[in-house]
Amino acid sequence: MLKRVPHTYVIVFYIILFSAALTWFVPGGSFDRETVTVNGVNREIIKADSFHFTKQQPQTWQIFSAFFDGFRNTSEIIVFILMIGGAFWIMNDSKAIDVGIFSFLKSTKKLERWKLVRKLGVENIIITLIMLLFSLFGAVFGMSEETIAFTIIFVPLAISMGYDSIIGVSLCFVAAALGFAGAILNPFTIGIAQGLSNLPLFSGIEYRLFCWLIINTTGFSYVLWYARRIKRNPEKSLVYEDDIYWRKRNAEQAEELNFHTPRRAWVVYLLIGATLIVYSVFFPISEIKIGNSSLKLQVIPISTALFLFFGFLSLRKTVHYFILNLLAFTIVFLVIGVMGYQWYVMEIAALFLAMGVFAGLSMGKTANELTKLFIEGAKDILSAAMVVGLAGGIIVILRNGQIIDTILYYMARSMQGFGKIASVEIMYVIQNCINLIIPSGSAKAALTMPIMSQFSDLVGVSRQATVMAYQLGDGFTNMLTPTSGVLIGVIGIARIPYEKWFKWIIPLMIILIALGALLLIPTVTMQLNGF
Numbered sequence: 001m002l003k004r005v006p007h008t009y010v011i012v013f014y015i016i017l018f019s020a021a022l023t024w025f026v027p028g029g030s031f032d033r034e035t036v037t038v039n040g041v042n043r044e045i046i047k048a049d050s051f052h053f054t055k056q057q058p059q060t061w062q063i064f065s066a067f068f069d070g071f072r073n074t075s076e077i078i079v080f081i082l083m084i085g086g087a088f089w090i091m092n093d094s095k096a097i098d099v100g101i102f103s104f105l106k107s108t109k110k111l112e113r114w115k116l117v118r119k120l121g122v123e124n125i126i127i128t129l130i131m132l133l134f135s136l137f138g139a140v141f142g143m144s145e146e147t148i149a150f151t152i153i154f155v156p157l158a159i160s161m162g163y164d165s166i167i168g169v170s171l172c173f174v175a176a177a178l179g180f181a182g183a184i185l186n187p188f189t190i191g192i193a194q195g196l197s198n199l200p201l202f203s204g205i206e207y208r209l210f211c212w213l214i215i216n217t218t219g220f221s222y223v224l225w226y227a228r229r230i231k232r233n234p235e236k237s238l239v240y241e242d243d244i245y246w247r248k249r250n251a252e253q254a255e256e257l258n259f260h261t262p263r264r265a266w267v268v269y270l271l272i273g274a275t276l277i278v279y280s281v282f283f284p285i286s287e288i289k290i291g292n293s294s295l296k297l298q299v300i301p302i303s304t305a306l307f308l309f310f311g312f313l314s315l316r317k318t319v320h321y322f323i324l325n326l327l328a329f330t331i332v333f334l335v336i337g338v339m340g341y342q343w344y345v346m347e348i349a350a351l352f353l354a355m356g357v358f359a360g361l362s363m364g365k366t367a368n369e370l371t372k373l374f375i376e377g378a379k380d381i382l383s384a385a386m387v388v389g390l391a392g393g394i395i396v397i398l399r400n401g402q403i404i405d406t407i408l409y410y411m412a413r414s415m416q417g418f419g420k421i422a423s424v425e426i427m428y429v430i431q432n433c434i435n436l437i438i439p440s441g442s443a444k445a446a447l448t449m450p451i452m453s454q455f456s457d458l459v460g461v462s463r464q465a466t467v468m469a470y471q472l473g474d475g476f477t478n479m480l481t482p483t484s485g486v487l488i489g490v491i492g493i494a495r496i497p498y499e500k501w502f503k504w505i506i507p508l509m510i511i512l513i514a515l516g517a518l519l520l521i522p523t524v525t526m527q528l529n530g531f
């Protein structure tokens with residue numbers, strides 16, 4: 001008889017216990033810190049050669065209080081998940097997403113009349129194009145938390161296409177993570193790391209673009225291979241039993257739909273249109289930042305005009321298409337907000353909540369009905385939000401035990417006395433290990449780059465190579481570490497048990513980590529631009 005795999009909550013608690021045990025054996029230590037301005041933003045960084053041992057702080061009963069602090073520290077993501085869940089539950093009640101999925105699948109079948117498309121496989125092309133889009137989002141503006149919202153869309157789509165929830169998560173989360181690792185112009189990783197290393201912002205982009213292409217080719221190939229395998233035999237899926245929820249949900253929502261357009265939908269259309277027109281007047285020009293460059297464009301007026309045009313056409317057909325139009329322009333304004341106005345989870349959550357409310361109003365729902373649907377959605381997704389808070393307790397134990405700086409100090413010392421290739425590879429290993437306990441790219445850059453850049457000068461490795469070691473070490477293991485609120489939130493929404501996700505992702509992790517080690521070699525053996 002097979003042993004029963006522990007619940008995700010139990011696994012997280014075991015990791016907290018292990019972290020607490022480390023605080024009894026690893027000496028306490030701390031670096032002195034100072035505040036510097038990096039690319040116009042104040043960052044707290046470590047002072048070089050300032051490490052000192054401190055009194056040991058073994059963690060005992062704190063393993064329970066860590067949950068409270070974990071929930072408090074990850075409260076933004078927890079609330080974000082609950083708001084997204086409630087908003088999409090309202091939208092799902094309208095059956096609009098199902099209409100969109102059925103229409104999408106029907107239209108893709110028509111593409112099979114083309115010989116080249118038929119040979120490549122229309123679904124392979126769809127998977128590749130969607131992943132490429134999200135990889136670009138990850139590489140250019142560091143998309144991460146936003147993928148939580150898209151999971152609710154792509155998992156049902158993947159199930160409807162004959163795949164599983166893992167493919168649904170791969171379409172957005174894995175793709176964005178691959179782009180995040182490639183980090184062509186990511187201001188939250190490359191921008192901060194280069195600023196702290198006194199390098200020209202986004203220099204060395206040519207080789208990073210090459211790495212991004214290689215990383216994507218490898219990651220996409222793995223996902224396509226798995227998708228083909230599951231398509232042939234769905235029962236081979238690691239989450240076949242877990243996906244019963246999604247298959248049942250899709251079947252229930254495949255009922256006959258009543259295509260109509262209530263008068264209230266026209267009122268919503270006019271209300272949103274008027275609001276967007278006002279914003280177009282006050283914000284006629286938006287400065288869209290792409291890496292180190294910026295473009296001043298009339299994106300809000302143009303988007304408003306497009307919304308009014310397509311909204312009118314969709315309402316003449318059915319309210320379901322209008323709600324899909326709402327979803328599409330929610331995504332458009334999300335991109336504008338992130339790239340032009342530095343939006344984060346609060347603004348994005350508010351945007352999706354507004355989308356859900358307007359979708360419900362368009363269907364003629366009353367205030368009480370909207371409230372009931374929102375509560376049902378939040379309740380349905382509560383377990384995903386809970387596990388994010390629980391996982392946050394891991395960081396709390398390590399930080400309160402004062403062993404994070406000690407671990408960093410000993411890892412940094414291990415680099416001394418090696419050649420250039422060995423040194424850059426050790427830096428890479430260190431960044432991967434640190435990422436398991438500190439998944440925040442910007443926080444890790446502030447923590448490690450002041451030290452790593454100093455070591456790189458001593459061993460004769462270019463600072464750009466050190467940034468690359470950080471970039472690759474920061475990116476890949478985001479898809480694996482249980483301390484990542486985004487990962488835990490995404491697989492929680494997709495209802496994928498962590499142990500099953502770990503089993504699926506670990507071969508890809510081994511491949512990508514080995515690939516990253518190979519991509520670092522040219523940074524110290526070849527004359528690359530910016531290095």
